[in-house]
Amino acid sequence: MQSDRVVVTGRGTVNAVAKNVDAFATALKAGACGIGPVTLFDTTDYRTHTGAQVTDFDPREHIPKTFSLKRMSRSDCLAMAAALEAMADAGLTPISKAIAADTGVIIGGGAGGMLECEPVFARYLESGAGRMPGSPFAAFSCASSADHIATHLKLMGPKTTFMTACSSGATAIGYARDLIRLGNAEVVVCGGAEPLCRITYSAFNALHTVDPDYCKPFDRHRRGLTLGEGAGILILESLTHARKRKAKIYAEVLGCGISCDANHMTAPDVNATGAAGAMSTALADAGIATDVVDYINAHGTATPANDMMETRGIKAVFGSRAKRIPVSSTKSMTGHTLGAAGAIEAVVCILAIEHRFVPPTIHHDTPDGDCDLDYVSNGARDMAVNVVLSNSFAFGGNNTALVFGRFSGNRGAG
Amino acid sequence: MSRRVVVTGMGLVTPLGIGWKTFADNLFGGVCAIHPIEGFDTTSFKSKMGGEVHDFAPADFISGRTLRRMDRLSRMVTTSARMALEDAGIDLDGTDRNRIGIVMGTAFGATDVAARFAGTLFTDGPRRVNPILVPNTVMNAPAGHAAIELGLRGINTTVNHREASAETAIAYAATQIRQGRADVILAGGGDILSPFFFTVLERFMALSPQDGGGEQARPFGRDRNGPVAGEGAGLLCLESLESARSRGATVYCEIAGWGMSSAPAPANDWPDDPAAMVSAMQKAMAMGDVRPGDIDTISAAASGGIRSDRLEARALEQLFEGGQQPAVTALKGAMGENFASGGIRSAAMALSIHHGIVPPTPGVENPIASIDVVSAKSRKMNTNHGLINACASGGTFVSLLLKKDP
Numbered sequence: 162m163q164s165d166r167v168v169v170t171g172r173g174t175v176n177a178v179a180k181n182v183d184a185f186a187t188a189l190k191a192g193a194c195g196i197g198p199v200t201l202f203d204t205t206d207y208r209t210h211t212g213a214q215v216t217d218f219d220p221r222e223h224i225p226k227t228f229s230l231k232r233m234s235r236s237d238c239l240a241m242a243a244a245l246e247a248m249a250d251a252g253l254t255p256i257s258k259a260i261a262a263d264t265g266v267i268i269g270g271g272a273g274g275m276l277e278c279e280p281v282f283a284r285y286l287e288s289g290a291g292r293m294p295g296s297p298f299a300a301f302s303c304a305s306s307a308d309h310i311a312t313h314l315k316l317m318g319p320k321t322t323f324m325t326a327c328s329s330g331a332t333a334i335g336y337a338r339d340l341i342r343l344g345n346a347e348v349v350v351c352g353g354a355e356p357l358c359r360i361t362y363s364a365f366n367a368l369h370t371v372d373p374d375y376c377k378p379f380d381r382h383r384r385g386l387t388l389g390e391g392a393g394i395l396i397l398e399s400l401t402h403a404r405k406r407k408a409k410i411y412a413e414v415l416g417c418g419i420s421c422d423a424n425h426m427t428a429p430d431v432n433a434t435g436a437a438g439a440m441s442t443a444l445a446d447a448g449i450a451t452d453v454v455d456y457i458n459a460h461g462t463a464t465p466a467n468d469m470m471e472t473r474g475i476k477a478v479f480g481s482r483a484k485r486i487p488v489s490s491t492k493s494m495t496g497h498t499l500g501a502a503g504a505i506e507a508v509v510c511i512l513a514i515e516h517r518f519v520p521p522t523i524h525h526d527t528p529d530g531d532c533d534l535d536y537v538s539n540g541a542r543d544m545a546v547n548v549v550l551s552n553s554f555a556f557g558g559n560n561t562a563l564v565f566g567r568f569s570g571n572r573g574a575g
Numbered sequence: 576m577s578r579r580v581v582v583t584g585m586g587l588v589t590p591l592g593i594g595w596k597t598f599a600d601n602l603f604g605g606v607c608a609i610h611p612i613e614g615f616d617t618t619s620f621k622s623k624m625g626g627e628v629h630d631f632a633p634a635d636f637i638s639g640r641t642l643r644r645m646d647r648l649s650r651m652v653t654t655s656a657r658m659a660l661e662d663a664g665i666d667l668d669g670t671d672r673n674r675i676g677i678v679m680g681t682a683f684g685a686t687d688v689a690a691r692f693a694g695t696l697f698t699d700g701p702r703r704v705n706p707i708l709v710p711n712t713v714m715n716a717p718a719g720h721a722a723i724e725l726g727l728r729g730i731n732t733t734v735n736h737r738e739a740s741a742e743t744a745i746a747y748a749a750t751q752i753r754q755g756r757a758d759v760i761l762a763g764g765g766d767i768l769s770p771f772f773f774t775v776l777e778r779f780m781a782l783s784p785q786d787g788g789g790e791q792a793r794p795f796g797r798d799r800n801g802p803v804a805g806e807g808a809g810l811l812c813l814e815s816l817e818s819a820r821s822r823g824a825t826v827y828c829e830i831a832g833w834g835m836s837s838a839p840a841p842a843n844d845w846p847d848d849p850a851a852m853v854s855a856m857q858k859a860m861a862m863g864d865v866r867p868g869d870i871d872t873i874s875a876a877a878s879g880g881i882r883s884d885r886l887e888a889r890a891l892e893q894l895f896e897g898g899q900q901p902a903v904t905a906l907k908g909a910m911g912e913n914f915a916s917g918g919i920r921s922a923a924m925a926l927s928i929h930h931g932i933v934p935p936t937p938g939v940e941n942p943i944a945s946i947d948v949v950s951a952k953s954r955k956m957n958t959n960h961g962l963i964n965a966c967a968s969g970g971t972f973v974s975l976l977l978k979k980d981p
Contacts, residue, residue: 206700206701206702207701208701232842232843233842265835279693282697282771283697285771286694286697286698289619290619290774293778295778295779298775298778298779299779299842299843300842301775302682302683302735302737303735304735304736304737304967304969304971305843307969308837308842308969308970308971309842311837311839311970312842312970313839316837317838317851317854318836319835319836319837320736320836320837320970320971321734321736321743321835322734322735322736323732323733324713324714324715324733324734324735325732326713326714326715336750339754340750342754343750343753345835345858359696359701360689360692360693360696360712362701363696364704364712366701367704367705367706367709368706368709369706419730419731419732419756420673420729420731421676421677421719421727421729421731422722422728423725423726423727423728423731424723425723426644426711426716426720426723427709427710434728435728438728442756556710556713556715556716557710557713557716557718557719557722557731557733558719558722558723558731559715559718559719559732559733
């Protein structure tokens with residue numbers, strides 16, 4: 162079964178602007194903003210107070226009562242909610258035993274159960290280990306999301322968790338595709354999840370990379386990112402398997418490229434060598450030329466350095482055509498969801514293909530000389546979208562780019 | 576699309592020694608590196624033993640410019656990376672660094688830095704936290720640091736899935752080389768011991784001595800009473816066979832197959848049913864086109880854990896029932912449970928295959944199952960095929976199939 166084409170047959174998401182995929186499509190078209198005050202924890206003593214929080218998230222609206230939430234973190238619940246939506250979307254609820262035996266779970270993680278462990282750690286600092294309750298540590302590792310999904314759905318295929326900071330979700334999707342192409346799984350539940358938590362919030366603030374108001378990707382007055390939370394999950398499947406069970410096919414995963422800056426732990430390489438490398442590798446992997454790309458979903462964090470670097474990288478790869486390709490940062494709506502970002506943005510790309518539109522970069526008001534591409538500033542744009550490139554760049558210099566395409570039954574194998 | 580993947584080098588920073596030569600002497604000599612912990616005060620703990628890395632001088636391997644930015648785990652991993660490249664005889668200056676990557680597994684990352692960062696946050700407040708620490712609190716820091724030090728611009732990824740992190744990293748790296756996405760990937764993993772992390776392990780992960788008896792790791796032992804915590808890093812230099820041949824490199828062995836599976840399990844615990852673990856071994860063997868009778872040796876995941884060792888023993892009994900019994904060795908008896916241990920254990924297996932000798936499992940006298948555990952002394956034997964098992968809490972299983980020089 163090597164070299165089978167890999168298609169998307171299910172999608173799920175919970176994020177600051179939507180608690181399911183249909184609502185997400187509506188929010189993206191409307192240019193909704195999910196940024197507001199953070200209420201998950203007290204931000205009084207922090208430098209900033211805003212975030213893209215998933216407000217009024219009740220796990221029980223998404224996860225059936227038959228499954229205990231006791232040892233699950235908020236992050237696990239976000240991942241599970243998105244996974245259950247994606248499975249239902251793929252027509253795999255309930256999943257047969259035969260399909261479950263060949264279904265894997267590959268998740269990109271982030272802070273995992275940190276939010277729940279933080280107060281426990283604070284108490285440990287005050288009064289020692291004697292008073293430390295154990296249960297939050299059961300869900301400390303970001304690996305627990307994949308464990309819960311596989312356990313709940315009785316999935317027996319390959320399972321793992323990547324943690325490459327802001328590119329985790331995209332890397333997970335890339336590996337899910339590899340597993341299917343190599344015949345290691347027929348179906349893979351893949352994506353990413355990230356909770357807001359105090360450690361992450363203080364860390365990004367210490368680096369002064371957070372905009373105290375709201376992020377303004379590619380804008381001249383951009384001052385940094387807005388931290389967000391959420392989950393995005395895709396169901397990937399071999400084309401043969403999807404056809405056999407007559408599944409609805411939303412898109413095809415065409416390519417994946419991974420590179421490393423090998424330059425600096427937190428600052429992007431101003432020359433954009435690594436970023437451009439990931440983009441060109443992904444396009445080469447997809448076997449397509451730069452001129453068929455209709456839309457680029459940018460990493461677009463709204464830090465001064467990233468947006469300039471990414472613009473430079475896009476120009477390096479696309480040359481004179483760069484200015485004619487719509488490029489948007491949906492982090493302007495969802496915030497930067499770190500480990501989940503690549504996966505939530507993969508959902509964006511698939512919606513753009515299906516609903517034939519390009520989502521906007523909101524809060525992009527003042528052009529910047531260093532950022533001179535078409536950032537889709539004036540609302541969503543209706544247009545045919547057949548091939549999309551999605552960028553994720555991370556601390557550690559970890560860059561991942563994914564290419565998605567409209568599914569066409571006529572395309573050659575591979 | 577279907578290139579073969581071989582091991583051409585290894586780098587090790589372990590309780591059994593730094594570099595593969597010292598490691599091999601101690602490993603095959605049956606040395607047990609589990610001793611009372613010296614790195615921090617254990618007075619308040621019930622468990623006091625650990626497999627610690629000693630005599631590690633990172634400045635011998637890492638340039639001063641990057642060394643000062645690195646945490647302890649990053650230093651171990653970067654050192655392992657440099658050693659693996661040198662062992663493989665790869666001259667970085669004559670090689671396309673876009674085609675060389677690093678895939679790291681870690682279960683917990685830099686727990687020392689994370690605890691320091693959080694300590695400031697919750698004691699002095701968010702405005703007092705040290706931004707210098709931030710990059711090293713992230714799990715992918717070690718792979719990032721190693722890439723910066725060595726200038727490696729190829730695939731760079733970190734797997735973070737409990738006790739299966741490093742074996743999965745190796746399977747992932749092999750997948751990338753097989754598909755032609757890289758020519759060389761340094762793959763394996765590492766974890767460290769640190770005081771707060773030890774607190775969590777001791778409280779919630781059932782370290783020895785669970786029954787109040789003698790504290791020691793006894794993999795597959797009837798008298799086992801929990802794992803002993805360990806630390807260390809190990810990376811293999813994985814390379815496409817054609818790349819290794821084109822530069823006339825010494826090949827330790829081939830990564831001939833890998834299998835991954837999962838089973839429903841209680842949170843943070845192991846399932847009872849060995850079916851998924853059997854399935855991971857079967858998948859690895861199927862990929863390498865071998866049968867149970869071809870397997871000469873097994874590097875078990877067994878650590879002395881009550882439930883996990885029983886699970887693995889049952890899986891091995893089931894898979895090899897009625898047939899020829901492979902020589903089973905469990906390195907966690909010599910080094911402790913160091914979580915992302917798959918890089919170190921794969922290096923040990925590569926040495927076994929290359930030199931025809933299987934290391935012993937210190938601490939085991941009376942195994943629980945009818946499996947052939949190599950106990951007191953190492954065993955000289957021709958070794959063509961070996962399996963390395965990972966058995967992670969939460970029900971994740973990985974098996975790697977290593978095969979003699981193709």
